[in-house]
Amino acid sequence: MSIPTSVLAELLHAIPNWRPQMYFKSSLVALSHAMEDQVLAGEESPLVIATFQRERFYRQEAHRYRRIARRTEQVYVLSAPETDFQNQSGEYEMIAFDHEDALTQEWHLVVIAQQYANCLICRERTPQRESQRNGMDSNRRFEGIWTSDHRVCSEAAKILLDRIVQYRPELAEKLAEAKxxxxxDSSEALPSAPQQFPTTNPDPFVNRLVNYLQVGQYKLMKAYRAIAAQEQKERLIHLMTVAIRRSLDPQKILEVAVEQLGQVLGACRSIIYRCSEKDATATIAHEYLQSNITTVQGETWLLQQNPFFQMVLDxxxxLLVKEVTTHPSLAEANPSITQLVDQAGITSWLFVPVLYQDxxxxxxxxxxxxxxxxEWTKDEIALVEAVANQVGVALIQAESYENLEVLNQQLEELDNTRSxxxxxxxxxxxxxxxxxQICLESLASEPDMSLELRQVMLNTAxxxxxxxxxxxxxxxxxxxxESGRVEWNPEPVSLDECVELGVSHIRAHTAQSECPNLxxxxxxxxxxxxRGTCSRVGRRWSRRRRV
Structure with missing residues (x-):
C-alpha cells in the first residue's frame, strides 16, 4: 500500500503559522538519539513512533528499539523493506510501507509520555542519489519541525497512527488504546506559534541534546577538515600529473608545482630548485610569492654551508624549523647563511627533499x-611531500627522455656509419x-702467353x-x-725497431718507382x-701508406 501525502504537509496544514526549519542528517541523528535516550533514562512508558526511509537505516538502530520496547508496549517502527523487514508483531510493532510511499522521503520520531512530549517531523530536500554521488551522507538536508509542545506532538502522533491503521488494520484496537x-483532547486548540525552551534550568533532555550536537559537530568538523585536505592533495597530484602528460620540460613542471603549492598552502614564499648532494650552491629559478614579500629568484642559494640542508641530506x-633566528644550528653556521636568512626575511623554514630511489x-x-x-601541520607537510614525489618522478622522466633522445641520435649516426x-x-x-679474376681468366685462356707476362699476371693476382x-x-x-673480444698481447718493444719495421713494410709493398724517399x-x-704488439705495426703503417 502506498500513501503519497506527506506527513509534514498534513501537520503544517494543521498548524499553518509554523515554519519548518532546515536540518542536516547529522543533526537529526543527534536529536533522535537524544529523544530515544530520554525514553531509556526515564521511568515512564511512553508512546514511541519511528519511521525509517530504508530498512538498512533501521538495522543500524534496531538494538536501541529493542531496549525501548522493554520500557513500553506502545512502540511502532515503520520502514520500507529491503530484505526481511515485514509487517509483524514482536517486541514492537513493525509496519512495512511501499517504496513509492511518501515516507521514503521523510524522517519522523514521536515520543509522548504523561510528563513530556517530543516530536521530529522532517522531509528530505536533497535527493538520496545526489547525496550518494557526493559521498557525504551526513550533508543530506531535511526541512521540518522539532518541538516539545504536547499538542503539536499529539497531532503528529495522530497523523502517524491513522496511517498505521491503513497499513495494518488488525492493529486498530491497539492504536485506539494508544490514542x-x-x-x-482534540478539542483543545493547537498553538499558533512554536514555543521555546526556558532559558534557565534546562531539563535532562536539553543537556543530552547539547552534548550530542557538540560531539556531532566536532566529528563533522574533523571529517570536513580531512576531506578538504584530501581534496587539496588529490587536486595537486592531478595537476602535476596533467603537467607531466602535457610536457616533459622540467622547467615547466617545476613552475606548475611551485605555483600550486604557494596558492594552496598560502606560504609567504615557495621555491623549488634542482640540486644534488655534492652541489655547493643552487640558483633559484622557480618561486611563488605572496604580496609584499622580497623575491629571491635568480639568487645563489648556499647549500653545503646551510646546516638545515645538511640535516635533510643526513x-x-x-625538516621543519619553526623559529629560524633562534635555532642553535644557525648560531653555529657560516655568517653568509645568517645574512641570507635576514635578507630573505625567513621566520619559519620548511625543507622537503625531492628524492628518486634515495x-x-x-x-x-x-x-x-x-x-x-x-608551524605547518602534518597534513600540510604530507601534501608537500606528495607533490615532491610527483616532481621527482617528473624530473626523472624528463631526464630519461633527454638521454633517450641522445641515444637515438647516436644510434642513427652509428647506423649511417655502418651503411x-x-x-x-x-x-x-x-x-x-x-x-x-681478370688475371686468372687470362692465364687460363692464353696458353701461349710468354713466361714473363705470366709472371706479371701471377704477381698482380x-x-x-x-x-x-x-x-x-x-x-x-x-x-x-666493437664486441670487446679483441685480445692484446703486449710485450717489451723498442721504438726504433718498430719504426724500422714499419718503413721496411712500406718499401716491401711499394714499387721502387713509387716508393717515396723516407x-x-x-x-x-x-x-x-x-710495451706493445709489433705484429700490428706493419698493418698500421700499411693503412697509412694507402691513405
Missing part, C-alpha cells in the same frame, strides 16, 4: 616571513677481386689477394673491437722502450 492514553626526511635531485622550500613563527662502411667495403673488395686478406683481417679486427728521425725526448 486514548497518550493523545491530548635524514632523507622533511638520490637527491631537488628541494622544495616553504618560507614564512611574518613576525610570528608558523657507409658496407658500401666502402663492397667497393674495396670488388676492385682486387676483379683484378684477380697475388698482390690483390694480399690486399683482400688485409681488408678482411682489418674488418675482423674492427668487429672484435727518412727516419726519432726525437731524443721519446722513450726508447715500451
Amino acid at each position: 486514548a492514553t497518550y493523545l491530548s 635524514t632523507r626526511e622533511s 638520490r637527491l635531485i631537488g628541494m622544495v622550500e616553504l618560507h614564512h616571513c611574518g613576525s610570528c613563527p608558523e 657507409n662502411l658496407v658500401a666502402i667495403t663492397g667497393h674495396e673488395l670488388r676492385t682486387p677481386l676483379s683484378t684477380i 697475388l698482390a690483390d689477394a694480399e690486399r683482400m686478406r688485409t681488408l678482411v683481417q682489418d674488418f675482423l679486427t674492427l668487429s672484435q673491437l 727518412k727516419v728521425s726519432v726525437p731524443d725526448n721519446l722513450p726508447r722502450r715500451g
